[in-house]
Amino acid sequence: MTLAKPNRVYIFSTISFSSVFWHSFRNHSKVSFIARKTVQTMATKHWLKVTILRGLKFFGFFSVARALTNDSVRIICYHGISIADQAKFHPGLFMRLEVLAGRLKLLKDGGWPIISLNKAVSVIESGPITGAPIVITFDDGWKSIGDFAAPLLSQYGMHSTLYVTTYYVERRADVFNVALYYLFWKTKHTQLIVQKGHAAIDGTYDLTKGHAQVTARLIDFSSTHLTWQQRQEFLEQLAVSLGVDPIAAFAEGRFNVSTLDDLRRLPALGMDIQLHTHRHRLPNNSFDAMVKEISDNQQVLKTTTAEPLVHFCYPSGIYGNEHPDWLRACGVTSATTLEPGLNSVGSNPFLLKRILDRDNWSDIEFEAAISGLRELPHALWRRLKETQIIKWLNQY
Numbered sequence: 349m350t351l352a353k354p355n356r357v358y359i360f361s362t363i364s365f366s367s368v369f370w371h372s373f374r375n376h377s378k379v380s381f382i383a384r385k386t387v388q389t390m391a392t393k394h395w396l397k398v399t400i401l402r403g404l405k406f407f408g409f410f411s412v413a414r415a416l417t418n419d420s421v422r423i424i425c426y427h428g429i430s431i432a433d434q435a436k437f438h439p440g441l442f443m444r445l446e447v448l449a450g451r452l453k454l455l456k457d458g459g460w461p462i463i464s465l466n467k468a469v470s471v472i473e474s475g476p477i478t479g480a481p482i483v484i485t486f487d488d489g490w491k492s493i494g495d496f497a498a499p500l501l502s503q504y505g506m507h508s509t510l511y512v513t514t515y516y517v518e519r520r521a522d523v524f525n526v527a528l529y530y531l532f533w534k535t536k537h538t539q540l541i542v543q544k545g546h547a548a549i550d551g552t553y554d555l556t557k558g559h560a561q562v563t564a565r566l567i568d569f570s571s572t573h574l575t576w577q578q579r580q581e582f583l584e585q586l587a588v589s590l591g592v593d594p595i596a597a598f599a600e601g602r603f604n605v606s607t608l609d610d611l612r613r614l615p616a617l618g619m620d621i622q623l624h625t626h627r628h629r630l631p632n633n634s635f636d637a638m639v640k641e642i643s644d645n646q647q648v649l650k651t652t653t654a655e656p657l658v659h660f661c662y663p664s665g666i667y668g669n670e671h672p673d674w675l676r677a678c679g680v681t682s683a684t685t686l687e688p689g690l691n692s693v694g695s696n697p698f699l700l701k702r703i704l705d706r707d708n709w710s711d712i713e714f715e716a717a718i719s720g721l722r723e724l725p726h727a728l729w730r731r732l733k734e735t736q737i738i739k740w741l742n743q744y
């Protein structure tokens with residue numbers, strides 16, 4: 349969620365993928381056939397995966413994985429709650445509330461201990477970690493999280509962390525690039541005519557082969573030539589040009605982030621507010637530029653919480669080798685990535701791994717992820733190495 353390039357790596361690639369299928373269905377019978385076959389293959393693979401996971405759970409592999417990795421912290425990552433069809437648009441970015449409610453019930457019924465991020469960082473640094481604890485995090489600060497997720501978590505008595513990007517907190521506008529991608533996902537048009545009076549973007553765009561190039565061009569142009577108010581107007585103009593009703597498309601604040609007043613209500617519901625940069629980008633060419641992103645972020649958020657603003661989440665999960673040291677130098681004490689995995693004692697607190705839950709995961713896929721099934725071979729080997737048998741074998 350930013351005006352410039354950083355989100356491209358994360359959101360852009362996924363949307364481009366969607367668009368290939370979207371236009372294939374509409375415009376090309378041959379491609380449509382291939383796309384249908386591909387979707388069928390994907391559905392078959394998903395069914396097979398779920399069936400195998402059910403079998404593994406039945407035979408106790410989930411319990412074994414949880415027991416062998418109970419000395420690791422799981423940090424789960426969410427973004428926004430889906431209003432209308434956003435979960436279909438981007439299931440990794442928006443989750444239906446009923447799906448999230450199902451996950452929280454699963455965590456409660458499974459006796460998973462939910463701990464704060466503060467506590468997690470403390471035990472990762474100095475141990476001990478016991479009981480396979482879980483941290484729940486939300487990225488970006490979408491309005492829907494304050495409106496729907498926070499009250500739900502509060503009902504369950506579950507603590508969580510909300511990483512907030514603050515540029516749009518101070519501006520009542522839709523998050524431009526996400527709303528833009530949504531319009532292109534939503535449109536049934538096969539071409540777009542732009543007449544903005546700027547040679548950089550004016551022209552007719554063929555949408556039958558995807559929209560990666562046109563969206564990149566429009567975002568680049570808008571971030572350098574338009575004010576945030578002009579970008580909002582441009583979004584509405586684009587919606588009309590793409591045959592999408594702008595009032596319906598942007599209704600209920602579905603592409604808004606929380607206001608300061610919204611954020612101030614969240615700590616009382618057990619949601620800890622933390623850092624995600626001001627403009628959803630993390631400069632890597634200048635320490636001072638990076639510090640400015642953090643300090644601008646802290647400046648906006650300082651009236652929303654009494655807790656220190658010291659935990660950070662890399663925008664779009666992107667970071668460079670220099671960032672852990674730079675973040676430490678400006679007073680940050682932890683940083684989360686989008687790299688999948690668990691965190692044990694001694695893990696780098698500035699490169700914390702997370703589990704990105706998504707709307708199109710079934711409960712069994714989510715349960716497999718938090719059980720540590722993926723880490724089971726490594727955990728098994730690690731535990732075996734601790735036994736006398738392996739030490740004895742190593743002598744020969």
Ligand SMILES: [Zn+2]
Nearest residue numbers: 487488663664
């Ligand atoms: Zn983000």
